[in-house]
Amino acid sequence: MFRTLLVFALIAAAATTASAANPTFYKDVLPVLQERCQECHRAGEIGPMTLFTYKETRPWAKSIREVVRTKKMPPWFANPNHGKFVNDRSLSQSEIDILAAWSDTGAAEGSPKDAPAPKQWTSGWGMPVRPDVVIGMKQPFSLPAAATIDYQYIVIPTGFTEDKWVQMVEARPSNRGVVHHAVVFVRGPADKWLRGEAKPFEPWSPPKTGADGKPRQGDIDGFGAEFLTVYTPGNLPDVFKPGQARLIKAGSDLVLQMHYTTNGKPGTDLTQIGLVFSKEKPLERIITVAVGNSRFVIPPGDPAYRVPTRFQVPNDSTILSFFPHMHVRGKGFEYKVQLPGEEMKTMLQVDNYNFNWQLSYRLAEPLKFPAGTRFEFTGIFDNSPNNPYNPDPKSQVRFGEQSWEEMSIGFFDLAVPLDMDRKSFFRRSSPTPPAPRAE
Numbered sequence: 068m069f070r071t072l073l074v075f076a077l078i079a080a081a082a083t084t085a086s087a088a089n090p091t092f093y094k095d096v097l098p099v100l101q102e103r104c105q106e107c108h109r110a111g112e113i114g115p116m117t118l119f120t121y122k123e124t125r126p127w128a129k130s131i132r133e134v135v136r137t138k139k140m141p142p143w144f145a146n147p148n149h150g151k152f153v154n155d156r157s158l159s160q161s162e163i164d165i166l167a168a169w170s171d172t173g174a175a176e177g178s179p180k181d182a183p184a185p186k187q188w189t190s191g192w193g194m195p196v197r198p199d200v201v202i203g204m205k206q207p208f209s210l211p212a213a214a215t216i217d218y219q220y221i222v223i224p225t226g227f228t229e230d231k232w233v234q235m236v237e238a239r240p241s242n243r244g245v246v247h248h249a250v251v252f253v254r255g256p257a258d259k260w261l262r263g264e265a266k267p268f269e270p271w272s273p274p275k276t277g278a279d280g281k282p283r284q285g286d287i288d289g290f291g292a293e294f295l296t297v298y299t300p301g302n303l304p305d306v307f308k309p310g311q312a313r314l315i316k317a318g319s320d321l322v323l324q325m326h327y328t329t330n331g332k333p334g335t336d337l338t339q340i341g342l343v344f345s346k347e348k349p350l351e352r353i354i355t356v357a358v359g360n361s362r363f364v365i366p367p368g369d370p371a372y373r374v375p376t377r378f379q380v381p382n383d384s385t386i387l388s389f390f391p392h393m394h395v396r397g398k399g400f401e402y403k404v405q406l407p408g409e410e411m412k413t414m415l416q417v418d419n420y421n422f423n424w425q426l427s428y429r430l431a432e433p434l435k436f437p438a439g440t441r442f443e444f445t446g447i448f449d450n451s452p453n454n455p456y457n458p459d460p461k462s463q464v465r466f467g468e469q470s471w472e473e474m475s476i477g478f479f480d481l482a483v484p485l486d487m488d489r490k491s492f493f494r495r496s497s498p499t500p501p502a503p504r505a506e
């Protein structure tokens with residue numbers, strides 16, 4: 068039995084080496100490009116060139132070898148020792164070997180007969196299907212060649228006369244060169260957010276002290292509306308499982324928080340949001356929660372300053388995904404969870420956080436957790452001169468919206484009962500669980 072396995076293993080190894088020794092574009096390289104690269108390297112997406120044909124790909128052979136060996140491409144930052152993620156883009160060693168060997172052996176074309184069937188993409192959208200409805204900015208936003216632009220909050224009425232359950236959603240800027248990020252919120256008809264005196268961001272953290280009387284270390288959320296989706300370069304559209312969806316109540320507005328950055332020439336942007344509705348009423352609602360800490364001071368020069376946020380939840384739920392957020396001094400981010408009676412466990416560890424690639428990490432197996440579960444999210448900052456993105460290693464850095472200020476926010480998506488929202492998730496729903504507190 069053992070011997071048979073060994074023989075099989077040897078044959079398998081020999082087969083891989085044989086095809087990797089003289090790889091051709093159609094037989095060996097194109098399947099990898101389809102599965103791992105065309106998502107971005109196709110017309111209308113963020114990759115600077117398309118990687119479909121031999122003619123398009125051949126000039127990049129050397130460069131492809133370089134970026135896959137150094138793991139610069141595809142962008143993915145999770146430490147593989149913690150957690151499994153459905154959207155893990157990292158290449159296997161054999162995929163890296165194929166691309167590198169192809170480049171090293173003269174980047175042969177091979178025979179088109181060996182090509183896989185072309186992969187189908189939805190043109191103009193990253194979602195697998197075209198949207199049922201597109202809602203967007205009515206007026207383009209104009210940018211000068213150079214300036215610092217405050218976050219723009221753009222309110223767009225949906226005109227929906229009934230509640231809508233959203234199965235997929237994608238935000239698409241028309242000019243990705245100037246959009247650092249777009250966060251899309253749903254403002255319900257009764258929400259006061261951005262009406263009258265209400266400010267865009269007010270850390271929402273009920274009591275200022277925990278049950279033990281000590282000052283709280285975290286701010287639970289800061290926005291007066293529910294999250295719908297986020298656009299950042301390289302992040303995927305939201306596509307939920309059947310039975311799970313986000314809610315847009317009748318009469319809601321979408322509110323876009325746009326972070327525009329100028330890029331040396333004047334330009335305009337018109338961001339659009341594509342929605343695909345659930346065919347049936349879902350069983351669970353998806354909400355996004357943001358938990359952060361806004362009371363830190365990063366000392367000048369510190370190469371690894373840790374900003375932890377600790378909190379406990381008063382309700383049962385299921386965690387689906389994570390989205391760490393820091394600015395240019397962000398170096399790493401950790402999400403840890405401690406189920407009642409168990410050890411603290413790392414669910415995601417991002418080792419080389421990159422401000423230009425803000426990604427969601429979607430759990431292969433969503434984690435159900437009971438009331439009383441503790442979480443610890445930690446942003447790690449490099450304020451030393453060794454950080455090439457650091458605008459000023461001599462400064463003390465505090466919380467703020469602009470890139471030279473910092474944030475340490477752990478976003479995460481939860482599946483909750485249909486009648487629960489972001490705030491009621493943090494409220495005690497029965498007498499037994501402990502009150503919410505970020506300690």
Ligand code: HEC
Pocket residue numbers: 099100103104105106107108113114115127130131134135140141142156158300301302
């Ligand atoms: C999530 C989107 C995304 C995926 C997936 C992706 N790329 Fe890229 N790629 C980009 C973007 C954006 C750039 C330009 C910015 C940069 O270099 O970081 C880039 C740059 C490159 C470059 C350098 C181009 C230059 O101008 O020097 C190469 C080569 C490359 N990608 C190859 C690949 C290969 C091969 C794959 C698949 C194994 C891949 N990429 C997957 C988005 C992506």
